[in-house]
């Protein structure tokens with residue numbers, strides 16, 4: 001702790017966002033380029049270096065937060081990068097995308113604004129790349145053992161990097177045409193520009209990880225063939241089975257799942273398409289679902305030039321302060337949060353029927369109406385109470401000619417041939433069943449990430465990838481313990497009261 005009084009003398013200062021009118025005209029990240037470095041050492045100084053750092057426990061990766069806060073505040077960026085990379089393969093991803101449960105668990109947050117941990121993390125990660133502190137780390141020698149990773153999201157990539165560095169020969173199979181899972185197709189570029197992903201992939205290639213795109217395991221390569229070719233197989237298939245909204249009018253055209261819509265916008269950014277075939281330009285957009293995926297649709301629709309955008313959330317609007325009974329410190333509280341996308345839609349006033357941030361809370365969709373051509377034209381909703389009972393006389397109609405469903409995901413695609421071919425056991429909620437060693441019911445086949453945990457977060461996916469790598473390394477080497485760290489077990493969950 002370079003300055004023991006830092007938390008008393010320096011107020012919390014956030015990474016400044018670009019003006020709304022400027023940033024909605026492009027797909028770049030919403031922050032002011034270069035605005036973090038001048039403030040971040042003082043921000044890191046606010047860390048009190050508490051005896052028991054709850055931030056460290058709240059982070060699924062067990063990031064050594066007080067250590068790197070101290071190193072940053074002392075201007076030792078190389079050492080900070082080493083400590084950060086000791087627990088996190090991809091801090092430039094989490095530093096941009098993580099909801100930062102660590103900050104909810106920061107001891108300072110008991111009675112003051114938390115340390116800007118996530119911003120310190122991204123500053124270290126970006127500086128590491130700029131100053132060459134993140135070179136490829138190929139293994140000293142090869143083990144002669146081979147591993148196939150199916151799925152190239154953050155879980156698959158973290159597992160592949162750990163196992164490659166441990167000396168195993170690793171190939172990552174991906175059915176999409178590019179590597180990255182939801183980091184590539186799903187999460188919009190205004191949250192994380194794809195160049196960060198490409199730079200990591202170049203590092204992984206230089207270390208020896210092989211990538212095979214446009215290859216669906218279960219179709220292009222059968223499960224039995226894959227198993228026969230490799231000593232171990234890791235399934236990091238993601239949770240792609242989306243939830244449906246069974247209300248009258250659902251089959252009208254113009255109603256799409258968020259994950260049918262968002263990847264097309266990513267393809268525009270990648271230069272594959274000039275315009276998205278589902279573009280929101282000039283359309284009245286209603287997003288059903290109040291979560292982050294819905295917010296990503298909101299920011300995308302605003303950038304595409306929607307005539308209006310409204311996001312419906314079935315839950316009541318949460319308060320701005322932590323409810324100490326329901327979500328006591330250091331758990332992650334359910335509070336009102338204004339994401340960059342909500343700020344944009346609110347500032348633009350594109351949601352005539354909704355509140356200032358384009359959200360309608362406690363709103364339940366009753367039905368859609370269409371025109372003579374079978375196209376959706378309006379959405380009917382009703383306000384609901386906390387038990388989801390309709391509030392009398394609260395019905396309203398919104399104009400809607402593009403409806404995006406963002407209702408969450410249950411598990412991997414149940415029709416994925418791979419699951420049947422392997423004879424995998426599934427949990428009742430649809431995720432891949434696994435034991436304490438991340439192994440499925442099929443010997444030599446492991447499962448990690450959203451496919452086994454259920455819909456989660458990038459930070460959990462990276463932690464899953466690191467942990468499954470440790471389990472596979474142990475099995476392949478026959479040793480009692482792996483040299484690789486395992487930050488979580490398969491049944492660990494976020495801290496709750």
Ligand SMILES: Cc1cc2nc3c(=O)[nH]c(=O)nc-3n(C[C@H](O)[C@H](O)[C@H](O)COP(=O)(O)OP(=O)(O)OC[C@H]3O[C@@H](n4cnc5c(N)ncnc54)[C@H](O)[C@@H]3O)c2cc1C
Nearest residue numbers: 151153154155175181182217237238449450456457458461
């Ligand atoms: C729109 C959206 C936005 C999100 N935003 C955030 C955010 O801001 N912050 C955050 O922390 N989390 C966010 N999440 C959640 C986060 O992206 C996921 O938790 C994380 O990506 C899961 O990683 P994964 O590696 O398990 O799976 P995924 O990233 O889903 O990757 C799985 C990959 O497996 C491939 N695959 C599946 N089956 C096969 C097969 N048979 N053969 C070959 N390949 C196959 C798929 O094509 C896919 O590329 C978001 C999720 C969505 C949907």
Ligand code: SF4
Nearest residue numbers: 059094098100102118
């Ligand atoms: S990965 Fe997430 S929880 Fe962990 S230190 Fe970074 S922002 Fe915090």
